[in-house]
Every structure is written in C-alpha cells, then in structure tokens.
Amino acid sequence: MTTQGPTIDDITAAGARRKxxxxxxxxxxxxxxxxxxxxxxxxxxxxxxxxxxxxxxAAHVRKMAREAGIEPDERYKERADRLRKSSEEKTA
Structure with a gap:
C-alpha cells in the first residue's frame, strides 16, 4: 500500500482557502x-x-489611536507623567 502525497489540486484549494x-x-x-x-x-x-x-x-491600540489623531486623556497623561517621574527618581 502506497501513501499518496498532496496533489496540486489539494495545494491550490488550500491556497484559495488561505487567501x-x-x-x-x-x-x-x-x-x-x-x-x-x-x-x-x-x-x-x-x-x-x-x-x-x-x-x-495596549501598545497596539495606543498606536492605532495616535495614528488616528486620538490623544490620551489628560488624566491619563498626567498619571503617566507622574509614574515616569517617580520611576526616574528611583533609578537616579
């Protein structure tokens, strides 16, 4: 008994499904x-x-938002600035 591999038709059909x-x-x-x-x-x-x-x-959504001209809410921006400053003070 021989095992037949995929046919060109099988590959073509799979390619069409993928597309x-x-x-x-x-x-x-x-x-x-x-x-x-x-x-x-x-x-x-x-x-x-x-x-x-x-x-x-979150990074992907943020990138899409910025590309669409949606800036962060000021509350989030202020929070991020505070966190960044706190982090920089800890590493200094």
Whole structure:
C-alpha cells in the first residue's frame, strides 16, 4: 500500500482557502479597528476596557489611536507623567 502525497489540486484549494481567510481576517480587523477608535473618540469607556474587549495589546491600540489623531486623556497623561517621574527618581 502506497501513501499518496498532496496533489496540486489539494495545494491550490488550500491556497484559495488561505487567501479567503486572510481577506476575511482583514475585513474583521478593519471593522474592529473602527469600533475601537469610535469607542476611544466617544470616551464612554475606559481605554483599558476597550483594549481588553478588543483582544489587542495596549501598545497596539495606543498606536492605532495616535495614528488616528486620538490623544490620551489628560488624566491619563498626567498619571503617566507622574509614574515616569517617580520611576526616574528611583533609578537616579
């Protein structure tokens, strides 16, 4: 008994499935990005909650927000500045 490997048709079909899946992933990622950015613009939810719900990392959401012209809430910026200053004082 011989085992037949994949055929060209098998590979072609798998390639087509991969492309279709990649297209669907891009569409769903684009839709999620718009929802995340809209939520950040509206400010009804904390950025950490939006980030957690999205499944993306905080760094990725922050980068998308900055690229979309969404600046950090002043309260978060002040907190980050205080934390950064405190950290610098500890290492000095």
């Amino acid at each position: 279709k899946d990649a297209d669907r992933l891009k569409q769903s990622s684009d839709a999620l990005k718009e929802l995340v950015l809209d939520a950040l613009r509206e400010g009804h939810y904390r950025p950490t909650d939006v980030t957690k719900a999205s499944g993306w990392t």
